[in-house]
Amino acid sequence: MPDAEEPWWEEEPALGTPNPLEQLTGPAFNANESLRILGLVAVTVTRLGEWPPGEEFTVPYPDVAQTAVDRICLAGIRRFCNDHEGDGPKYPRSLQELLAWCRERDVQEWGFIDLPADLELAGRLLVEDTAAPSRLCEELALRYKHEDTVGKSIESILKDHIREMYDQADAPEGSVAFLKKLVDSPILTSAQLARFKVSRPHIPEEVIAACYIPVHDRYYDRHGHANACDYCGLLRVMTRNKWRCEIATCPDHRRSRGGTQWDRVDHLYHATRPHREFLIAPRRLKRTADKWPMAPDAPRDLEGR
Numbered sequence: 001m002p003d004a005e006e007p008w009w010e011e012e013p014a015l016g017t018p019n020p021l022e023q024l025t026g027p028a029f030n031a032n033e034s035l036r037i038l039g040l041v042a043v044t045v046t047r048l049g050e051w052p053p054g055e056e057f058t059v060p061y062p063d064v065a066q067t068a069v070d071r072i073c074l075a076g077i078r079r080f081c082n083d084h085e086g087d088g089p090k091y092p093r094s095l096q097e098l099l100a101w102c103r104e105r106d107v108q109e110w111g112f113i114d115l116p117a118d119l120e121l122a123g124r125l126l127v128e129d130t131a132a133p134s135r136l137c138e139e140l141a142l143r144y145k146h147e148d149t150v151g152k153s154i155e156s157i158l159k160d161h162i163r164e165m166y167d168q169a170d171a172p173e174g175s176v177a178f179l180k181k182l183v184d185s186p187i188l189t190s191a192q193l194a195r196f197k198v199s200r201p202h203i204p205e206e207v208i209a210a211c212y213i214p215v216h217d218r219y220y221d222r223h224g225h226a227n228a229c230d231y232c233g234l235l236r237v238m239t240r241n242k243w244r245c246e247i248a249t250c251p252d253h254r255r256s257r258g259g260t261q262w263d264r265v266d267h268l269y270h271a272t273r274p275h276r277e278f279l280i281a282p283r284r285l286k287r288t289a290d291k292w293p294m295a296p297d298a299p300r301d302l303e304g305r
């Protein structure tokens with residue numbers, strides 16, 4: 001008789017607790033984990049896009065950036081461990097290389113992850129000519145930050161977030177009026193923002209903090225002027241000494257002249273990029289198209305189209 005303590009069948013060898021390397025590289029080829037990696041990269045890129053110019057972005061990087069780089073390196077090592085063919089790097093190995101991938105390659109070309117096919121993700125995370133986070137990047141970052149948003153549009157995620165903040169401030173009826181204000185006033189001087197804070201109905205402080213940010217240096221020219229697009233009313237960026245609207249769907253996207261001047265001395269604020277891109281721009285574009293249906297045919301600056 002075998003010892004009662006000893007089973008007579010052959011047991012499957014128990015899997016040991018994964019070590020940190022296995023934990024980090026384990027589910028790299030799982031579609032959800034790949035999406036998480038892409039989310040980490042998108043959050044890193046959007047944060048870098050708003051990083052204060054006077055502040056260094058050096059090692060040690062903020063956690064999210066370091067995790068993104070580490071995670072990709074480990075996923076790459078695991079996937080390409082026996083691949084010495086050597087036709088170019090198969091995955092980025094540093095933050096600098098990662099940003100180059102974001103600017104030069106479509107996410108479909110990122111062979112070190114497996115993106116869920118049903119989401120049909122395509123495009124680059126950085127816009128090639130402005131080096132600003134792309135619309136896809138903003139969307140991925142937002143979905144990463146707000147979990148359980150499958151099937152929800154980005155517009156709904158943003159609107160729900162504002163509504164939740166109003167609910168928490170015990171003023172649920174104010175959110176609709178605020179959304180209208182946000183669309184009407186995507187750019188504010190600090191004096192206008194101060195008036196916003198004392199306006200009625202009351203706007204909770206956290207709503208203002210979540211929706212408006214100081215205008216970054218890249219929206220000013222060397223004279224301290226900022227410039228808003230005539231069509232969508234949002235600030236344009238300065239690229240290669242030309243103004244360019246950031247909204248890819250704006251009919252005046254490539255127009256470099258005209259625009260409304262704003263001045264740095266007024267300490268400008270504007271709506272955050274996700275609010276501008278997904279909430280404000282669609283409404284303002286429609287509003288201008290309704291008011292000004294012949295706009296694209298008017299004698300405008302067609303350079304670069």
Ligand SMILES: [Zn+2]
Nearest residue numbers: 229232245250
């Ligand atoms: Zn525009």
